[in-house]
Amino acid sequence: MKLMSLVQQLVETNQKGSPLSFLQSKALFLNILEEITLLMKVKDYQNIASILTYIQENFTKNITVNEIANECNWDRRKLSYVFEKRMGVSPHVYLTDLRIQKSKMLLRSSDFSIKEIADRVGYTDYFYFSRVFKKVTGLSPSIFRKQMN
Structure with missing residues (x-):
């Protein structure tokens, strides 16, 4: 990218x-x-691919950068440094962006409650999800849904 x-x-x-x-x-x-x-540096590149795969497969769970690093047998700081060098964003920002993109899709295409959508994209706290969503998009999830429908 x-x-x-x-x-x-x-x-x-x-x-x-x-x-x-x-x-x-x-x-x-x-x-x-x-x-x-x-x-x-093929080794790091292959590791980033496996990290991306892990994030894609597990973003619906309440995973953290520490858990990603542990799962991939990396030090958290090294993971963050290499990931940001390769992807242009930190793993945390990438994970948040992925979750928000998926939640936008669900807000547009489903009748799930906002709490259900928060759960489906890996946020256990509905209020935290709403704050993050508004910070990223500029709109609350409910207003985003109204504007899209």
Whole structure:
């Protein structure tokens, strides 16, 4: 995701043709090289794939970054560092975003109560889910549902 974003920025910067675009392009190119070098560390890349798989399969449970690290036999700090380097976001932000995306889908397409949706996406506390949802989307779950229907 991060690599594709950098490539897109490089293309856009090159198309500008301004006097600073050459220096900006050079900096972006060096960032792309750094990302490619990081991706070439196959072991970490494979571990990130297994971490992503674990998150995708277990986000409906009340899992934490510590539990993800323990499950994948990693130190929590190393997991967070490597994950953020590869994915561009921390594991916590990735997990939260995944849960909010799934909850949006359920709010649009189901008649489940908001409490049931919170449970289905891994939040045991309905009020905490509502706070996180509003922080991420700018709307409470009930208002989001009303606007989508």
